[in-house]
Amino acid sequence: MNICVVGTGYVGLVAGTCMSDFGMNVICVDSDESKINMLNNGQIPIYEIGLSELVRRNVKQGRLKFSTDLKEAVTRSLVVFIGVGTPENDDGSSNLTQVRQVVAEIAGYITDYKVIVIKSTVPVGTSRELRELVKQHNKAGVEFDIVSNPEFLREGAAVGDFLRPDRVIIGADSERALSIIKEIYRPLYLLETPIVSTTNETAEMIKYASNTMLALKISFINEIANICDKVGADVYKVATAVGMDKRIGPKFLHPGPGFGGSCFPKDIRALVSTAESVGYDFQIGKALLSVNEHQKELVVKKSRDFLGGLDGKTICLLGLSFKPLTDDVREAPAIHIARRLKDEGAVVQAYDPAALEQARAQLPDINYHDDYLSAAKGADLVIIATEWHEFRDLDFDQLKSLMNSPAIYDTRNIYDPAEVRKKGFKYICTGRH
């Protein structure tokens, strides 16, 4: 089957590459010429484990191509996936400019039946609106279907998630489109991946409800951790025991400096905005956002309290991406923390294994280092903001000799407090008293 994927970001590039690995002929299209040039030169514009090998293999076998020519890609494809960005407007609602623009363009190009698949995260009702948009722009009245196929991959584990998803959601109002999309995902039947087929509206809602639930678990355990700090309980044991309850499960019960990334904060704000637009006050969504802001700010407060003020202090910040194994710094708690520490007069010396360039673009006026030891030179405090593997085995002796005074704030609780203290460090963490 010939398909094309519009948008070669985290979602589009991974989805397109993996679908070519399923045996489809895929053209990935992006309006960003520099990205397409990189891809055509064998370079991968994002940091995602396992992706470059998969791209190389499928390009070599002739099933995967990259282009800026949307018209040609649409013309030769039966299915057009859309994975462009859906950033937020100032009021928190979802900005659909990229999606609408691409759909209007596609509508102008189609001359025979197409399935247009929305993979971008879009508010409930968007597919309905896009159906009208296609009709407006396709005067010839060519047949088409709009399918909602939200994506659940996690950056840092995106290839594995796409190839072995927990479920595939297909929202469609036509049997014809449903069977075409099911055919694309047929390789997953072997893994007995559940396929949930539903209406477009329900599919759109499933994506927002899933992300809100995950963020809720994070914020819930963050608040429990904050109470643990005050009452002398250990959130590590609390979370482990709570997670043993099969009705709850152990995942996403790790306290830290708050959630970030390109999805959770924006998607929750979008759902709050959707609810508002239909006259519903989504109280949990709002509380969740405010708890998360508080959690990021708490890292600044605990650092300030520990150091007796931040002005003139040197702080080494380890980890800038919103989670390990990605270079994505969009809404990363570490970026917020770095900015706030700097605003209060601290000298921030930061290091990240993958996201230095991306962080520099967002926050040019802190000091960046190429390894964690040079970032720790002269520091009054090391803050571990993202739990990259290489921070799980820090060289404490070297750190101690380089720092102004040996102290670690382990916001992600990756160390055993007693062990770190035994090495002569003062140690702060989250919810372990």
Ligand SMILES: NC(=O)c1ccc[n+]([C@@H]2O[C@H](COP(=O)([O-])OP(=O)(O)OC[C@H]3O[C@@H](n4cnc5c(N)ncnc54)[C@H](O)[C@@H]3O)[C@@H](O)[C@H]2O)c1
């Ligand atoms: N990043 C994730 O982990 C993730 C997971 C699930 C869902 N999503 C959703 O998927 C969508 C895409 O997210 P992303 O992180 O991949 O975004 P991204 O910003 O990394 O990539 C979007 C791409 O679309 C391209 N683009 C924009 N306008 C275009 C146009 N008119 N024609 C062709 N290309 C165009 C951009 O150049 C960019 O390369 C969003 O709706 C997001 O919420 C993201």
